[in-house]
Amino acid sequence: MTDWQNVIGHGWAVQMLRQSLANGRNGHAYLITGPDQVGKTTLARALAQALNCTGEADGSCGPGHLCRACALIANDRYPDVRLVEPEVSGRGKLTLKIETIRQLQQELNLSAYEARTKVAILKRFDAATIGASNAFLKTLEEPPPRVVLILTATDADTLLPTISSRCRTLNLRPLATELIEQSLTTRWRVDDDTAHLLAHLADGRLGWAVRAAQESAILEERAAHLAQLQEALAGSRVRRFQLADKLANKPEAAPAVLQTWVSWWRDVNLLAQSGGTGMAALTNIDQLDAMRQTASRVPDTAVLASLKQTTLALWQLEHNANGRLVLENLFLTYPYLTM
Ligand SMILES: [Zn+2]
Structure with a gap:
């Protein structure tokens, strides 16, 4: 099976996505919300992998060995999965511009290089300008065939209701301190004392803890x-x-x-x-x-x-x-x- 094991915690969200994929009832647009560095983009990549894994049927993709598609998606190097991020402008403010959306739309209209499903992951969509949001609305209303759109934001309320209402929303909660501590020691080989401290400082954000360890x-x-x-x-x-x-x-x-x-x-x-x-x-x-x-x-x-x-x-x-x-x-x- 595909690489869902990269997602730590958020078990209900993984379960829901797996089931809808297994039933052939996946949506064409998702909104993943939650605090910074809680695992939103990791979950988005895992969904992109599940949609395009080539080792699923014969079991040749899993822990220790990823199929080509899953390995490339994990490193943001798969041509049919696009990661779109806002730009940093003055005073550290993030802005997702209309030009960026227009360029993405052109790419989504082209046929896929090799994927079953093209995926666009739009990080921090709360940073989209009104113009960018309205431009993107057209894609949400009439998505090109075999395209899945995944938006992330801290809070659904920060998006235009016309955007959020067209997405299936998955709201990720902060992880338990114990789960963060255990993940730091087992997966990232952080020593016990540091893991204990970082898990408490992280306020449920595993991504922050991992970065602070490095x-x-x-x-x-x-x-x-x-x-x-x-x-x-x-x-x-x-x-x-x-x-x-x-x-x-x-x-x-x-x-x-x-x-x-x-x-x-x-x-x-x-x-x-x-x-x-x-x-x-x-x-x-x-x-x-x-x-x-x-x-x-x-x-x-x-x-x-x-x-x-x-x-x-x-x-x-x-x-x-x-x-x-x-x-x-x-x-x-x-x-x-x-x-
Ligand atoms: Zn795979």
Whole structure:
């Protein structure tokens, strides 16, 4: 059989797709939704493989040996499976342009090189412009024969209803921490301690955990974010304003810093609410001592206020507010923790 084993978790989605393929009742358009790096594109590739596997009948495709089609699709090198991604424009904003859609439409109208079914995987369709969405609507309404379209997005609500209503939607949920930890140690040979930490930090996103295991810069960045938070909490008002200035000078990096801080305050709040015992749901499990200390020294109301204000500050930064003002305001809310 084909390569569904590359999909970790999401068993119900795999089961549903397998069944509809076995019954010859697959749709011509799918929308796979879920958080970033939860496995949407991996599931899309697995469906493209299932639609085009050549070793299915004689069993010559499976673990350890993929047929030609499945192997090429796994590496995005199969001519009849197109992966379409939005472009990054200024300030890291993603845009899927109408020209990209038009080019795809021309390709889909040509006959396949070798595939049974041509597949287009359109990543992050929530980044499509209105023009691109409307152009693509024509393809959804009258798809060329033997073409399957797979869209991915974080949330179906971010697409035009005319688009999402024409797709079969599969909503992928975050994976269990234990499943991520186990997959990291068995499939990616990550050592036990790192796997344990990354599984908690991943918030259910296996793709993030795998990347963090391979790129040390990701954990190094997080450590720097946490050090800046401790510096702010221990610092005077003057020191905090200097820090706000420094962070505001790198506007493209600031949202990631605040994301780390939100996750830290969420943990401290959990600890405060549970009297220090709420362990299972914690994200930053390597920060337990510092978080417990803060939870015991800061009034619960101040912890909650810090969490809310950091969440608000992150939202404001993502909506182009003045970074320096947002950060100064945030630091006015934070409690003073002199060491
Ligand atoms: Zn195959």
